Structures are given as structure tokens and as C-alpha cells.
Amino acid sequence: MESDALAQVLSPPLKRSLADDVAERLREAILSGQLAPGERLRETELSEMMGVSRGPVREALRRLESEGLVFVGRTGRTKVARLSLQDLDEVFSLRKALERVAIEYACEYATSEDLDELQAIVDDMAIALARGINEKEGAEFDLRFHDVVYRASRHQRLGNSWISIRSQTYIIMLSRNVASADFRDSVVHGHQEIVDAITARDKERALAVIEQHMFVAYERVSKSYGQTHIDLDQDE
Structure with a gap:
């Protein structure tokens, strides 16, 4: 040597x-x-x-x-940058693929510490939503949760791919109306289902849950995003 x-x-x-x-x-x-x-x-x-x-x-x-x-x-x-509806579609289509791999690996490799941290975030999220939070706080809770899921997957290249779209995901999340009762109920329930599926090590259930989670998330932001975000010529 x-x-x-x-x-x-x-x-x-x-x-x-x-x-x-x-x-x-x-x-x-x-x-x-x-x-x-x-x-x-x-x-x-x-x-x-x-x-x-x-x-x-x-x-x-x-x-x-x-x-x-x-x-x-x-x-x-x-x-x-201004994120257009095309950007929204591209980020979500990529994220959907990444989340499926992340939750499948997390079902296999998540530790008890990972599960405790995920549950703690969901609990904190529920308390914060009940008292009232703004869009920035809501996005930060959401990203913290998914950061832990990716870490729990023990898949380094997957984590790197998530980092590449994390900032754009944050910007997209800012368009959500976190004050609505529908958002409060569905976002806590959706994240709790993810924790429960990973805890049970049930990959089939986890994949179904994340599929629904991403569908609901896309429907929510695509409606609030609106045509005003389209910018066909950003260099004007």
C-alpha cells in the first residue's frame, strides 16, 4: 500500500x-x-x-x-424560473416514479428510528394544521416527511434523484391552500397511511397508498396552479 x-x-x-x-x-x-x-x-x-x-x-x-x-x-x-404546467407535469411524473421505489425499499430497510421519526412528523403536522399554518410551513412538513422516507430506503442514488427535484417540489407545494378543511383532513390521513404501510412492511399496500397519495397531491396543485403560471417565453 x-x-x-x-x-x-x-x-x-x-x-x-x-x-x-x-x-x-x-x-x-x-x-x-x-x-x-x-x-x-x-x-x-x-x-x-x-x-x-x-x-x-x-x-x-x-x-x-x-x-x-x-x-x-x-x-x-x-x-x-417560473414553473409552468409542463414543469408541474414533469416534476410529478418523475416524483411518482421515485416515490414508488422509495416506499418499496423503505418497507424493507426502514429502522424503528425511521418509523418513529415519520410518526412524529405526522403527529406534529396534525397539531400544526389544527392550530393553523401557512403554505410555507405546510410544504416544510411535507418535505421533511418525504426526506425521511427516502433516507429510510437506504438507496443513495434514489436519494440523489429526489434532491434534484426537491426545490421545485417545494415551490409547487406553495400553491396549495392549506387553510381548507379538505386539505387538513386528507394530508394527515394520507401521510398516516404511508407510515402504517411501511410499518407493516406491506409493499403491495404501500405501493397502492403512494399511488393514491400522488394522485391526490397532483389533483390538488394542478387545480390551484392555474393557467397564470404558464410562461411560454421566459426570456422576454
């Missing part, structure tokens, strides 16, 4: 880069609505505001583009 070569491979991990930090801050600004859909993002302005050079900003914008949060138009201008 060559110790020098091994030492190079197993060297301490690099510290968090400026591009990581810039990407996280921009991502949060987009997801919180501080940077609005269609808003232009200029490297020079962003670098001045954040006190960094243009290099980290450029790299951060590339990462956000890969996540679907920003886009580069035909003229080379970078803007915050």
Missing part, C-alpha cells in the same frame, strides 16, 4: 466553498419569495450585495439552474 497516495485520497475534506454558501443563500431567497419568478439575476449586482467575487456567484447560479430554480434565456440573461 502506497502511504503517500492513500494519504492524498484520504485527506481532510475541503471546507465549505463560497459557491456553496452563495447557492444556499440564493436558494433560500428564491424559495422564500424574496427573489420573484422572472426576476433577473445579474452576477455583478449579486457579487456586490454578497461581498464575493463573480466566480462563486457564477458557479452558484449554475447549480441553481441544474435544480430548475433559475434559467438562462436565449439572450444569456439569468432569471428566477
Whole structure:
């Protein structure tokens, strides 16, 4: 064994880069609505505001583009993305496939700690919905739950695929009306069914449950999304 070569491979991990930090801050600004859909993002302005050079900003914008949060138009201008109904369909069709694999693997590999965490999230969700929450809080509960399902699957590549659409899924979830009684009842019941199926290690039941869960979720957001979200030419 060559110790020098091994030492190079197993060297301490690099510290968090400026591009990581810039990407996280921009991502949060987009997801919180501080940077609005269609808003232009200029490297020079962003670098001045954040006190960094243009290099980290450029790299951060590339990462956000890969996540679907920003886009580069035909003229080379970078803007915050608007998600169209086509985007909605694509995200949901991919998510539907990922969720089926995730719940099937979770039925096999979920630990008691995973199950406890899933149940705790559903319980907290029910309490929060009863007292009243906003769309942002509702989306955060939902994503936390599905994060645990993907982790419980013990399928790294599946988890990576989920991360690639997670930000867009969050934006889509913000269009839901969490104040409606129908939402409160169905969202808690739907997530509880998922926990029960995984706990029972019943793959057939779990697949049926997640199929219905995704159908209801799509129907809910597609109705509230509306034609106003369609943007045929984002570079105007």
C-alpha cells in the first residue's frame, strides 16, 4: 500500500466553498419569495450585495439552474424560473416514479428510528394544521416527511434523484391552500397511511397508498396552479 497516495485520497475534506454558501443563500431567497419568478439575476449586482467575487456567484447560479430554480434565456440573461404546467407535469411524473421505489425499499430497510421519526412528523403536522399554518410551513412538513422516507430506503442514488427535484417540489407545494378543511383532513390521513404501510412492511399496500397519495397531491396543485403560471417565453 502506497502511504503517500492513500494519504492524498484520504485527506481532510475541503471546507465549505463560497459557491456553496452563495447557492444556499440564493436558494433560500428564491424559495422564500424574496427573489420573484422572472426576476433577473445579474452576477455583478449579486457579487456586490454578497461581498464575493463573480466566480462563486457564477458557479452558484449554475447549480441553481441544474435544480430548475433559475434559467438562462436565449439572450444569456439569468432569471428566477417560473414553473409552468409542463414543469408541474414533469416534476410529478418523475416524483411518482421515485416515490414508488422509495416506499418499496423503505418497507424493507426502514429502522424503528425511521418509523418513529415519520410518526412524529405526522403527529406534529396534525397539531400544526389544527392550530393553523401557512403554505410555507405546510410544504416544510411535507418535505421533511418525504426526506425521511427516502433516507429510510437506504438507496443513495434514489436519494440523489429526489434532491434534484426537491426545490421545485417545494415551490409547487406553495400553491396549495392549506387553510381548507379538505386539505387538513386528507394530508394527515394520507401521510398516516404511508407510515402504517411501511410499518407493516406491506409493499403491495404501500405501493397502492403512494399511488393514491400522488394522485391526490397532483389533483390538488394542478387545480390551484392555474393557467397564470404558464410562461411560454421566459426570456422576454
